[in-house]
Amino acid sequence: xxxxxxxxxxxxxxxxxxxGAPLWSLWLLGWLLIxxxxxxxxxxxxxxxxxxxxxGCLTLGCTIAAFFYGLAVAWYQFAWLxxxxxAYHYASLPLRRETQFLTRYLSGLLFHIGPALVxxxxxxxxxxxxxxxxxxxxxxxxxxxxxxxxxxxxxxxxCALLTGHVAAMPVLYLIANFLSLVxxxxxxxxxxxxxxxxxxxxxxxxxWFSPLVYCLNRGVFSQERLTNAAGxxxxxxxxxxxIALIFGTVGLLLALIAFLLLRQRRMESAGDVIAxxxxxxxxxxxxxxxxxxxxxxxxxxLVLESGRTSFLPLLVCVLIASVIGFFAxxxxxxxxxxxxxxxxxxxxxxALVVITALLLCCKYDVFGFTRYVPQADQVQAVSxxxxxxxxxxxxxxxxxxxxxxxxxxxxALENTPGNTLSYRITYYLQNGTTVERYYHLPFxxxxxxxxxxxxxxxxxxxxxxxxxxxxxFTEQAQPQLEELxxxxxxxxxxxxxxxxxxxxxxxxxxxxxxxVSLGLLGKTGMLAVEELGSHLSVxxxxxxxxxxxxxYTSLSITAESVNTLKALRDMGLPEDALQ
Amino acid sequence: MLEVKHLTKTFDGFxxxxxxxxxxxxxxxxGLVGPNGAGKSTLIRCLMGIYRIDAxxxxxxxxxxxxxxxxxxxxxxIPDEIFFEGGDSIRDLKQLYAAVYPGFDRERFDRLAAVFTxxxxxxxxxxxxxxxxxxxxxxxxxxxxxxxxLDEPVDGLDPVMRRxxxxxxxxxxxEHGTTVLVSSHNLRELEDICDxxxxxxxxxxxxxxxxxxxxxxxxxxxxxxxxxLPEALQVVHQSMVGRVQTLIVRxxxxxxxxxxxxxxxxxxxxxxxxxxxxFIYELGGVNYxxxxxxx
Numbered sequence: 049x050x051x052x053x054x055x056x057x058x059x060x061x062x063x064x065x066x067x068g069a070p071l072w073s074l075w076l077l078g079w080l081l082i083x084x085x086x087x088x089x090x091x092x093x094x095x096x097x098x099x100x101x102x103x104g105c106l107t108l109g110c111t112i113a114a115f116f117y118g119l120a121v122a123w124y125q126f127a128w129l130x131x132x133x134x135a136y137h138y139a140s141l142p143l144r145r146e147t148q149f150l151t152r153y154l155s156g157l158l159f160h161i162g163p164a165l166v167x168x169x170x171x172x173x174x175x176x177x178x179x180x181x182x183x184x185x186x187x188x189x190x191x192x193x194x195x196x197x198x199x200x201x202x203x204x205x206x207c208a209l210l211t212g213h214v215a216a217m218p219v220l221y222l223i224a225n226f227l228s229l230v231x232x233x234x235x236x237x238x239x240x241x242x243x244x245x246x247x248x249x250x251x252x253x254x255x256w257f258s259p260l261v262y263c264l265n266r267g268v269f270s271q272e273r274l275t276n277a278a279g280x281x282x283x284x285x286x287x288x289x290x291i292a293l294i295f296g297t298v299g300l301l302l303a304l305i306a307f308l309l310l311r312q313r314r315m316e317s318a319g320d321v322i323a324x325x326x327x328x329x330x331x332x333x334x335x336x337x338x339x340x341x342x343x344x345x346x347x348x349x350l351v352l353e354s355g356r357t358s359f360l361p362l363l364v365c366v367l368i369a370s371v372i373g374f375f376a377x378x379x380x381x382x383x384x385x386x387x388x389x390x391x392x393x394x395x396x397x398x399a400l401v402v403i404t405a406l407l408l409c410c411k412y413d414v415f416g417f418t419r420y421v422p423q424a425d426q427v428q429a430v431s432x433x434x435x436x437x438x439x440x441x442x443x444x445x446x447x448x449x450x451x452x453x454x455x456x457x458x459x460a461l462e463n464t465p466g467n468t469l470s471y472r473i474t475y476y477l478q479n480g481t482t483v484e485r486y487y488h489l490p491f492x493x494x495x496x497x498x499x500x501x502x503x504x505x506x507x508x509x510x511x512x513x514x515x516x517x518x519x520x521f522t523e524q525a526q527p528q529l530e531e532l533x534x535x536x537x538x539x540x541x542x543x544x545x546x547x548x549x550x551x552x553x554x555x556x557x558x559x560x561x562x563x564v565s566l567g568l569l570g571k572t573g574m575l576a577v578e579e580l581g582s583h584l585s586v587x588x589x590x591x592x593x594x595x596x597x598x599x600y601t602s603l604s605i606t607a608e609s610v611n612t613l614k615a616l617r618d619m620g621l622p623e624d625a626l627q
Numbered sequence: 628m629l630e631v632k633h634l635t636k637t638f639d640g641f642x643x644x645x646x647x648x649x650x651x652x653x654x655x656x657x658g659l660v661g662p663n664g665a666g667k668s669t670l671i672r673c674l675m676g677i678y679r680i681d682a683x684x685x686x687x688x689x690x691x692x693x694x695x696x697x698x699x700x701x702x703x704x705i706p707d708e709i710f711f712e713g714g715d716s717i718r719d720l721k722q723l724y725a726a727v728y729p730g731f732d733r734e735r736f737d738r739l740a741a742v743f744t745x746x747x748x749x750x751x752x753x754x755x756x757x758x759x760x761x762x763x764x765x766x767x768x769x770x771x772x773x774x775x776x777l778d779e780p781v782d783g784l785d786p787v788m789r790r791x792x793x794x795x796x797x798x799x800x801x802e803h804g805t806t807v808l809v810s811s812h813n814l815r816e817l818e819d820i821c822d823x824x825x826x827x828x829x830x831x832x833x834x835x836x837x838x839x840x841x842x843x844x845x846x847x848x849x850x851x852x853x854x855x856l857p858e859a860l861q862v863v864h865q866s867m868v869g870r871v872q873t874l875i876v877r878x879x880x881x882x883x884x885x886x887x888x889x890x891x892x893x894x895x896x897x898x899x900x901x902x903x904x905x906f907i908y909e910l911g912g913v914n915y916x917x918x919x920x921x922x
Contacts, residue, residue: 059726067713133710139677140706141727142699315677316638 118200247486339373
C-alpha cells in the first residue's frame, strides 16, 4: 500500500489559526498601538525620534513580550496533549505525529509572523506619512522579534512535550528560564557558609542558562547612545543580530528535539507532570536537590545565627529539606499521596547519601576551590574589591602573594574573633575566564589598625598609586573637562563652585594625576586622609574613547595633595578654600 | 481483516493487555465483551494507533495501523467519552473530518441532517450526552469508514435513536462490507447485531467465536430427576428450586440430550443461552465471581 504522507494538514492549520484568533489578535493589537498607531499619531515629534521609538521597541518586543507570547502560543497549540480525551481524539485521527507537530508548530509561528508582517507594513506606511524612512528599524524589529519569538516559542513547545499537565507546562517553562539563576544564587549562599573564599551571588556557571536574564543583562536588543545631527546624545541603536541569529538557531534545535519527543510520546502520559520516562528520575532527584538547597538555606537562615563553621546543623537542615523535596516530587510523579513505599525509601536514602557526600566534599575542599590561587603567568589583570581592572605585573604578583597568604592562614582566619572587613579579589585570566574570591580579613581596631594584619595590607594594596591611577585616570575613560567643577564650603555652610577656564581645568587634572601617582591623593578606606575643613572637592564626568559620556566621580582634596593645592592656589582659589 | 497477534501493553509495569490475539473478519460485526478492567478500551486504543504497543502486532489487511495514515483513513473511532474542543460546532467538526478523512461524504452528511436533527452551528459541548453521541455518529458515518470502532456506543442514546443508528450501521455492513468492532456491556443489544464475539478477561482474550458457535457451546437445562447426574455431563453451574434443577452444561443439545437420558428425567427442557448468560458462565470459570456481582 502506498502511503501519502503530508507534512502539514491544511484543515488542521486553518482550524488552529481561526480558533486561536483571540490570542494573535491581542498580539496584533498591542503592536499596532505601539508602532504604526503611535507613529501616525505623533506629528509633532522629530523624524529622528520615530526611528528611535521603533528601535526602542526592540527591547520590549524581543525580550519580555516574546517571552510571554511564546509561552502562551505554545500552551494553546499543544494543550491537546494534556487531557486524556483530547490526546486520544487527535491521536486517533489519520494524521501522522509528524504532521500534527509540524502543522501546530507552523500555526504557532504564524501567530507571530502574520501579525508582525501586518505591523511592519503599516509601520512603514506610517513612518513614510511622517516623512521618516523607518524601513530599516522596522525590518530590524521584524527580524529580531521573529528570531526571539522562535526561540521562546520553541523552548515552550519543548516544555509542552516534556510534560503532560496543563499547569506543569508554564512552570517548567519558567524553571527552564530561571532555574539556573535561582539555583546559582541559593547554591552560592549555601556554599558561602562552608566554602572559604566563595562569595554570595558569585557566578558559578554562564548566564545563558537563563535565556531571558541573559537577554536582558546583555542588552541583546537594547540601546546604545547615539548622536543625532544636532549633536544630541539620545537614542537607540540595534546591535543584536549575531545573538538574535544564535537564539533563532537554538530555537530550531529545540523544536527538533520537541518533534522527536512527540514521535516517541505515549499518549497515556496525558495528565502526568513529567511525560517523558527518562526525565522522571531527573525530576525526582532534581527537585530533591533544589528543594534541599533552597528550603535548607531558608531553614538555616531562620535558625542559625552564623553558619560559617556550623556545618553539622547546615547539613541536617539541607537533608530535612531534601526529604521534603523528594516526597513532594514523588507525589507529583505518582499523582498520589501514598509514596512511602520501601523502594522510595531506598531511593531517598541514596539521594541523601549523595547530597551528604557533596556537602562534605565542599566542606573539606575536595575539589580544591579554597586552595586555588592562580599563577602570575595565568593572570591578565586583577581587580580588588570591584575596583579598577589593573594589568600591572607588580600589582598582580602582590595580589597573588597576599591571596596565597590568606589561603595558607585559612583556619586561623575562619576562627579569628574581632573586627573584619570584607574584600573581593577578581582575577581576569589569560584564557578569558575570571576567578573571584571573597574574604573577611582582620585588621585590628578601627582607631589603631594593625599594619601587619591581612586586612590592613589589603587596604595598602588597594590604595597603591598604580591602582588609584587606574581608578581615576584610566586610558579608557578621560575626564570630560567641560563638566569638571571645583566646589568648597563657605562660612555660611553652603557650597560654592569656583569657575575655571578649560586650560585651568587641564592643569588641575594634571596636578591631581601627579598627586595620585605619588600616593598623595585618592586614598580610601583605612588609609583615607582627612579632608580639608572647606570640604574642597573636584568632580567630573568621564568620556569613553568614542566620546560617550560615562560615570561621574569626585575627589576630596586633602592637605597631602600638595600639587593639586598649588595648582588651585595658582588659579586664584581663596586661601580659605584651601584649608 | 483486522488482526491482532500476541499484543501486550503495560502501564507502569501493570500488564493491561497480555499476549492477546484477535481476528475480526472483513464485514463482521464483532462484539467485544468483558468485565470492567478487562482491557477492552485499552485494546481499542491500541487498534486505533493511540497507544504505542509494547509487543505484538496489529494489522488491517496485513498492514500496520500505528502511524499508518492510509489505514487510519479507513477507520473511524467513537470513544466512550467523546471529545469536543471548546466552541466546536458540528459544522467545525465537519470541516476537520473532511480535512483528515479523504472519504468524507458531504452529500451523505447533508442527507443525515434529516435523521440527526441537531443544530449544526451550536457548540457541541452545549448538547446533552445523547446529542453529543448523535453528533459523533453523524460525523463517523459520513466518513464512510471501512472499519468502525465503537466503545460503549449507545450509552446515552434514546431507544429510537439507538435503533435508527444501529440500523444505519448494519445497512453499511450489508451494502459496503463495513467491519464493525463494538465494545459494550449491553449484551442483549450486542446479541442482536453481532455475528462474532470475543470475551476478554484480565487483559487476555478468553474466547473468540462466532455468536452461533458460542451459543452452541453451552446450554441451559431444566431437569427433574431422582437419579444422580451422569459424570460425563460438564456442569458449569447448578441450582435447584424445589425439585427442579437448573443446569448450565457445556455442549449443544445433540450432545447433552443422550447424557441426560441416562438419568431418566421426569422433566427435561434444553434451552439456548443468551449472550449475557454465556458471558456470565464463561467468566465464572476464570474466577470472576458472578455471585459477587449479584450481591
